[in-house]
Amino acid sequence: MDKTQFDLVVIGAGSTGENVADRAARGGLSVAVVENGLVGGDCSYWACMPSKALLRPGEALRAAEGVAGTAAAVSGALDVDAVLRRRDSFASGWDDSGQVEWLEGAGLVLVRGTGRITGEREVTVDTDGGGQQVLRARHAVAVCTGTEPLVPGIEGLREARPWTSKDATSAEAVPDSLVVIGGGVVACELATAFADLGAGVTVVARSGLLGSMEPFAGEAVVARLRERGVEVLLDASARRVTRDDGAVTVETDDGRRVVAAEVLVATGRRPRTGGLGLAAVGLAEDEYPEVDDTMRVVGSDWLYAVGDVNGRVLLTHQGKYQARAAGDVIAARAAGGVVDDAPWGLHVATADHRAVPQVVFSDPQVASVGLSSAAAREQGLNVSVAEFELGDVAGAGLHRDGYEGHACLVVDEDRSVVVGATFVGPDVAELLHAATIAVVGEVPLERLWHAVPAYPTMSEIWLRLLEAHGRPRSD
Ligand SMILES: Cc1cc2nc3c(=O)[nH]c(=O)nc-3n(C[C@H](O)[C@H](O)[C@H](O)COP(=O)(O)OP(=O)(O)OC[C@H]3O[C@@H](n4cnc5c(N)ncnc54)[C@H](O)[C@@H]3O)c2cc1C
Numbered sequence: 239m240d241k242t243q244f245d246l247v248v249i250g251a252g253s254t255g256e257n258v259a260d261r262a263a264r265g266g267l268s269v270a271v272v273e274n275g276l277v278g279g280d281c282s283y284w285a286c287m288p289s290k291a292l293l294r295p296g297e298a299l300r301a302a303e304g305v306a307g308t309a310a311a312v313s314g315a316l317d318v319d320a321v322l323r324r325r326d327s328f329a330s331g332w333d334d335s336g337q338v339e340w341l342e343g344a345g346l347v348l349v350r351g352t353g354r355i356t357g358e359r360e361v362t363v364d365t366d367g368g369g370q371q372v373l374r375a376r377h378a379v380a381v382c383t384g385t386e387p388l389v390p391g392i393e394g395l396r397e398a399r400p401w402t403s404k405d406a407t408s409a410e411a412v413p414d415s416l417v418v419i420g421g422g423v424v425a426c427e428l429a430t431a432f433a434d435l436g437a438g439v440t441v442v443a444r445s446g447l448l449g450s451m452e453p454f455a456g457e458a459v460v461a462r463l464r465e466r467g468v469e470v471l472l473d474a475s476a477r478r479v480t481r482d483d484g485a486v487t488v489e490t491d492d493g494r495r496v497v498a499a500e501v502l503v504a505t506g507r508r509p510r511t512g513g514l515g516l517a518a519v520g521l522a523e524d525e526y527p528e529v530d531d532t533m534r535v536v537g538s539d540w541l542y543a544v545g546d547v548n549g550r551v552l553l554t555h556q557g558k559y560q561a562r563a564a565g566d567v568i569a570a571r572a573a574g575g576v577v578d579d580a581p582w583g584l585h586v587a588t589a590d591h592r593a594v595p596q597v598v599f600s601d602p603q604v605a606s607v608g609l610s611s612a613a614a615r616e617q618g619l620n621v622s623v624a625e626f627e628l629g630d631v632a633g634a635g636l637h638r639d640g641y642e643g644h645a646c647l648v649v650d651e652d653r654s655v656v657v658g659a660t661f662v663g664p665d666v667a668e669l670l671h672a673a674t675i676a677v678v679g680e681v682p683l684e685r686l687w688h689a690v691p692a693y694p695t696m697s698e699i700w701l702r703l704l705e706a707h708g709r710p711r712s713d
């Protein structure tokens with residue numbers, strides 16, 4: 239085989255790129271994967287895994303402290319060193335040899351270096367060894383290069399050498415104090431983690447927290463952070479940042495000053511497309527490429543953009559879901575086979591539009607799927623919202639003394655189906671998939687009344703929410 243010619247060339251071996259490549263190879267294609275960092279990408283080394291490894295010990299401690307009887311069995315604070323060493327193991331010590339072994343075992347060819355598009359179906363790699371290799375794709379090129387932190391143009395911020403989520407998730411030590419700029423998922427999770435680990439944390443958010451979710455979610459996270467001694471400044475925009483004698487000062491536009499050892503910027507992401515050569519194929523270099531539901535770039539018959547880089551949904555599980563569709567459709571198109579691109583078909587990522595599940599591992603956890611009530615109304619749906627206090631469910635009371643939590647279902651009354659759900663409270667993450675199934679399956683409320691939650695589990699929240707909504711008549 240000509241080593242420079244493959245059926246598919248994938249740029250980026252993160253969780254998305256790995257899955258595009260694997261699915262296409264299972265479909266019979268030869269695949270090269272180009273990676274200039276660690277095989278496995280952000281999720282494995284600087285995002286999901288290390289951040290959750292930093293958060294889990296605090297959760298476990300709170301769980302034990304929250305039950306009379308076990309509370310007496312735990313004393314003292316977290317063992318920070320042990321937490322950091324456990325985090326290291328979840329990041330595989332930032333060594334990707336395990337993932338490389340998997341990749342090669344799957345029959346994929348790894349090319350280490352930085353790839354860029356230099357023509358139709360052509361990728362030129364500046365290899366890690368210092369040379370260049372030109373890879374030609376018979377059928378398709380898939381760009382799976384992810385996103386990078388967006389550092390806003392706040393005066394002095396860049397010069398103050400801020401932490402990004404990459405620095406925070408791989409931190410070797412816990413700073414005495416940390417100021418977090420931003421109010422989204424990264425800000426909430428990392429503020430929680432570093433507060434658990436003993437840092438004095440301040441959050442500076444220009445509006446509320448978790449703004450795209452149901453308002454009660456962000457409000458609950460703010461309340462708990464404050465209860466635990468985190469200073470949360472809402473409706474506060476960072477105006478200027480300075481670093482002197484090791485300390486960082488963040489000044490807000492209403493004149494407040496926060497001094498801390500480190501500043502973490504958590505203000506969103508931008509596509510990692512710089513230098514990728516997208517301009518050579520008529521696309522903007524610094525924008526999320528527009529794709530159809532098979533992840534093919536609009537206007538092209540060979541270029542795909544999958545996962546974070548297309549900006550549809552910045553979540554590992556959705557990137558992998560897109561990857562399964564894209565890998566399969568690339569193989570199908572290469573074979574001249576049938577393409578099933580109707581909504582919910584084999585080769586499309588329909589769930590991206592209306593059934594995305596997400597868990598924020600803050601304290602309390604926030605788990606949501608589908609549309610928020612505000613988004614559903616904006617879409618013109620005839621919406622009703624059923625709400626219930628999770629703490630009033632027997633299983634939740636057993637789970638933790640004085641359990642506090644809240645949940646809601648967003649119902650499209652015209653179709654009598656659930657289009658969104660949000661659960662807030664300790665350990666609600668595992669409640670979410672039932673809601674995802676209800677939303678994706680468009681299960682009529684009439685039928686949901688027959689899905690009986692076991693007693694006494696937290697899942698009885700479903701029964702209470704259905705009762706709060708009222709039983710629909712089936713005639
Ligand atoms: C702090 C944090 C926590 C998160 N936690 C969660 C979570 O709990 N759950 C969840 O679902 N999502 C989470 N996310 C989001 C998740 O990390 C991303 O959605 C996911 O990593 C995207 O995967 P990807 O493969 O599309 O991109 P990436 O993981 O970014 O992979 C892209 C790969 O492409 C490589 N690359 C880039 N350019 C080139 C080039 N020109 N040539 C060669 N290689 C290149 C990069 O080195 C990288 O390995 C979190 C994000 C952050 C920041």
Ligand SMILES: NC(=O)c1ccc[n+]([C@@H]2O[C@H](COP(=O)([O-])OP(=O)(O)OC[C@H]3O[C@@H](n4cnc5c(N)ncnc54)[C@H](O)[C@@H]3O)[C@@H](O)[C@H]2O)c1
Nearest residue numbers: 390420421422423424425444504505506507552597598599
């Ligand atoms: N558990 C998870 O699933 C998980 C965890 C972490 C991250 N992620 C994903 O990673 C992505 C990135 O997360 P994120 O928190 O960085 O982004 P985000 O979009 O969730 O939040 C960005 C925050 O920064 C604020 N902001 C934006 N520009 C600003 C500016 N100039 N000044 C001050 N504030 C500004 C926004 O108001 C918002 O509060 C998200 O899409 C998220 O879904 C997921």
